[in-house]
Amino acid sequence: NAGVTQTPKFQVLKTGQSMTLQCAQDMNHEYMSWYRQDPGMGLRLIHYSVGAGITDQGEVPNGYNVSRSTTEDFPLRLLSAAPSQTSVYFCASSYRPNQAEAFFGQGTRLTVV
Amino acid sequence: QQPVQSPQAVILREGEDAVINCSSSKALYSVHWYRQKHGEAPIFLMILLKGGEQKGHDKISASFNEKKQQSSLYLTASQLSYSGTYFCGTVPFSGGYNKLIFGAGTRLAVHP
Numbered sequence: 549n550a551g552v553t554q555t556p557k558f559q560v561l562k563t564g565q566s567m568t569l570q571c572a573q574d575m576n577h578e579y580m581s582w583y584r585q586d587p588g589m590g591l592r593l594i595h596y597s598v599g600a601g602i603t604d605q606g607e608v609p610n611g612y613n614v615s616r617s618t619t620e621d622f623p624l625r626l627l628s629a630a631p632s633q634t635s636v637y638f639c640a641s642s643y644r645p646n647q648a649e650a651f652f653g654q655g656t657r658l659t660v661v
Numbered sequence: 662q663q664p665v666q667s668p669q670a671v672i673l674r675e676g677e678d679a680v681i682n683c684s685s686s687k688a689l690y691s692v693h694w695y696r697q698k699h700g701e702a703p704i705f706l707m708i709l710l711k712g713g714e715q716k717g718h719d720k721i722s723a724s725f726n727e728k729k730q731q732s733s734l735y736l737t738a739s740q741l742s743y744s745g746t747y748f749c750g751t752v753p754f755s756g757g758y759n760k761l762i763f764g765a766g767t768r769l770a771v772h773p
Contacts (some may be wrong), residue, residue: 562751589765590663591763592663593762596759645752646759650761653702
């Protein structure tokens with residue numbers, strides 16, 4: 549049972565570089581989301597998707613792009629990394645976000661220098 | 662807008678009880694509770710869907726007051742394994758019932 553898989557686990561970027569955080573789930577969940585976790589601020593919603601081809605913004609979307617071409621994958625793109633994007637990023641999926649358990653990946657620790 | 666959790670941190674001796682509160686300024690469809698151990702992903706505890714609903718999981722239970730948009734998590738006879746950060750997540754009626762918004766968390770430390 550793979551569940552939600554995130555890659556990479558750790559990443560160091562230089563300011564201005566771009567990269568994509570990968571997220572894949574094998575539970576056939578329609579709903580997927582990205583959160584960032586910073587000390588003292590909990591989990592903040594970046595973007596979410598209710599199905600292939602449908603995405604929407606969360607609480608802190610600036611500086612991040614997403615797309616959803618398949619049910620399984622929901623990548624998060626940083627087009628021009630900034631030190632303020634240093635954080636731990638979690639991907640989650642669920643059957644229904646309002647009524648069912650969210651399954652989280654193991655996280656990606658990103659440092660922007 | 663994030664729900665507000667209180668207290669920010671709790672220190673307990675094994676066997677003691679604790680209550681963690683979660684409050685939202687928005688009308689809520691559901692309230693979710695998760696626990697996260699250091700360096701790990703959050704793990705689901707329970708969901709409350711209806712006002713007045715109470716649920717239990719071993720010695721951890723929760724209630725939901727939909728009129729006040731408040732929920733409380735009750736940890737009874739705490740065990741060392743209860744240590745971690747507890748997050749409440751709320752799904753408001755606004756936003757198409759699709760946004761799960763978490764609070765800042767409550768750090769719980771249980772000592773022998």
